[in-house]
Amino acid sequence: MLRGLLSVFLILLSCGSLLAAEKPNFVWIMSEDNSSHFLKLFDPTGAPTPNIDALADQGLVYEHAFSNAPVCSVARTTLITSCYAPRIGTFHHRRSFMVPMPEGVKMFPAYLREAGYYTTNNSKEDYNAKKSDDVWDDSSRKASWKNRKADQPFFHVQTFTTTHESSLHFPAKDIQDKPTKTDPETVFVPPHHPKTETFKYTYARYHDRIQDVDQQVGQLVDQLRKEGLLETTFIFYFGDHGGVLPRGKGYAYETGLHIPLVIRVPEKFRDQMPEKIGSRIQSFVSFIDFGPTVLKLAGAKIPEGIDGHAFLALGDAQLMETDESLGYADRFDEKYDMVRTLRKGKYRYVRNFQPFNFDGLMNNYRYKMVAYREWRELYDAGKLNEVQAQFFKARPAEMLFDVEADPYETKNLAGDPQHAQALAELRGRLNTILTGMPDLGFYPESFLAANAAENPVAFGQQHKDEIAKLLETANLEILAFDEARPQLEEALDSADPWQRYWGVIACSSHGKSALPLGKQLESMAMTDPENLVRVRAAEFLALHADVDPAAVLSKAIADAETATEANLILNTAVLLQDGQPGYEFNFKHSDFKHLKGNRGELDRRLEYLIGK
Template identity: 30%
Template sequence: MIRVILILAFLLASLPEMQAQKKKPQQPNIVLIVSDDHSAPFLGSYGYPEIKTPNIDKLAAEGIRFKRAYTTAPQCVLSRAAIMTGRNTLDIQMTRFSAPLDASVTSYPELLRKGGYHTGILGRNFHLDGNRRVPETVTVLEKYALETFKNRVDYLKVSGNRDTIFQQYTEFLDQAPKGKPFFVQVGYSDPHRVFNAKNFEPDPQKISVPTEHWPDTKLMREDFAAYLGEIQRLDSDVGKVLEDLKKRGLDQNTLVVFIGDNGGALLRGKGTLYDLGIHVPLIIRHPGLIKAGQTSDALVSGIDIAPTFLSVAGLTVPEEITGISLAPAFTDPQFAGHDHIFAVRGAHGQGLPNNSADFDLGRTIFNKKYKLIYNAIWQIPYHPVDFAAQPFWLELKQKHAEGALAEPYEKLLFADRRKMFEIYDEEKDPFETNNLTGKPEVKEIEHELKSRLQEWMILNRDYLPLPIAP
């Protein structure tokens, strides 16, 4: 009898713990889909009318679309490093394009893995293990064991082939342990140049060209239509991933995130700190966590992805992560995000510094109203990233040489020297064509933004001269 009473007492004492365990929410799966060189607003759900992206638009309709999402750099390596760590590129010393992420810097897949997740990275090169195009670099990478991502995740494969990417994705899910949550990053090459999605291109004559800062020429239209075709092809691939999730019965407890790694290789886009260089689409869906059909006006940075994933997984966000979780935006329309966003421009590619495409140094800070750009090597004129040999650009250069290019485009594209500082009223001048720096009406805000940038640069041990001189 005493034994029975003791057993009952034990069971009664254990009941609260058993109930707590029973009520503990199931950790969601996480799928991060990354497009390459993808500027906002070039999706149907972002209001660009002549593009057909039904799968990504459906994702937005079923979740939340962030209208003001920005990467920490207009280049893939720098931007992806910040997304992967929740820390800005200066903080983690990732301003050189071909640098591997140091082993001492923790990535969020490692934290998810420790928290019980099966983790993977696949598809388009994730860019954070250095670059193997130069034999001397490969020697260093191998000598000092600098390629670390094979130790950071359970599954790591790279491919630029569309069919292979989907095969890797299904292989990852097939290998994922049953009953265990998973995280996977699915990377795509689209809409990165070279543009070759011929069967997906819209009619060049029926698309809208932002003539506020782009010349409207036949070759320009053809090139831009090819870019939009890449996005439409990407949409079909995203659709396959989403459909596979649904077929497996995983869609109801999977947080699906779609984001661009940086802006498109377009005029005043990739490689610049203008809007087209760092403003990207960001869409998040989870039927149980996010009410469908939401849009958010919050200021969002690439560093916010890591803490968002950790928080929805119920894991502790380390103090060194400087991003903020976006999870409050899922239920709170008033969620404001950051007061200010910072981004940097560093070295690009593996070439020597022949022009500003290869090597440029700049910083930007902005809020919802004003944006300041600091061109540290302002003497170097604008040079496009990834399309200097394209026919539309060569034609524009010829027009410039002949004096046949309209004055606004001469100023924006072919000025002999840039200004050291640029300040734009983002509400009145969203295409950033009217530099207000030095004008009385922006004197106070210019000083405020420079002061905030100065503070950020000091705290992050920036190597550039500070924007406010003695």
């Protein structure tokens, strides 16, 4: 009897080992800062990538894959958490404060470890949420799957920095002194960029970088092949967000959000795939979905409390498909903005909540690129056409683009009656998503740091109705002023400082049409009890009533408590200095000595405004 039981036990143990061995491995290959536009596999104007093409031949190409954010830390945090950043408080780059993971949710590799996987990351993390010790077995420049136990399945992330933005921080003399492999005369320069020697050279140099990273992809695939792992390993190749040429990284357009995604399916599992190998998949996928997809393929637990869904599975599983993807862009280094965007089908709807913050507003790191500096110089000299100049002008509160007909989003259809139905549908859908989260971006960062940092998700739920009301006030921007005026007056008189805050911003968005409220806004600039409301009121008066804002902004800096609060105030200063008609500020470094907290972003602003 005992011998029989032992035999059964050994058989079961053998089956268990076999099942463990049958689990697929996963390798994620991320190249930094490149959108789908730079690979010929996705765009005829892109660079050739034979090694990535080979992955596509043995797998699936996703035509509509999107990062939810157009910048590293926010995108990577979305990727590792499977959660929308404005919901969990991780939407500013770079973070001024760390937040905990949502209650009951772990970064998804932790669930793989629970399922027996060896998890490694080589090596960039850049998360805005606190990482626990159970996420990675190794996260370092030496991290590799090679240190796992015998027959242990693995998940490995490899980031290649070859295509990072810094690869285009070259001196202007390189245009003449360092020829590119790609002929600059053969590259495509999109219509929103001037077709100058500088831009052609910059595009050519980036095409070279794309081909370099393709070589690195090929080398990593060869390594897996030599170790006998290729036919049990799913390989995901993708960009960590959109491209780095001007108006790419940091901007919530297709060029900042639409990423290349190729998934090589290992031969061992191809007969279990519902999709045909070599297919080009049309369903939309976003970074919130990548973690659940790996967990699904691994047979691991998919947690509740995340925003993503699996888009790939073994067997005949019918998974949710969608034709939409949410995007968001907020503070990017020292530059503030608030943009929410919904890509649905062929349309991209863009909601600029602070449309007077023009895209080209100074950001020190961006302007290290020669092409950025030249673009701005050409604008100042009046040498750009209307499409090229838009980067340096106030934007509409709403934009709608037919991306299939207009891939570089140069023709705003929001005012076209023929597209009114699409506009209304996407506007309504975006509002539903933002209130459903709810979106914490309607509060200033300094307020969130002081009041929500310990549990942003709980704070959002506790203030869900209030956030919905703030969105309602912000959406007064898209009404005609006469229609919006009664509600604007109500917002400006509110006891809630953030209702007043968004009421003033909505007035600034209406421009001179809102001058009938000028007396009230003038009073608010001098006497409102909330520092940031006074700043926004002064901003309106400077933009639309020719009232010098220097005294109000100087007092606001003196009254500010943190470097984060002061940095937001200086965003207004840079806007009013660099935009029309232009104002002068005489800040001194000593004006900022009293401020608490991380000064990194503030110091970048001061470097621009004052000097080191």
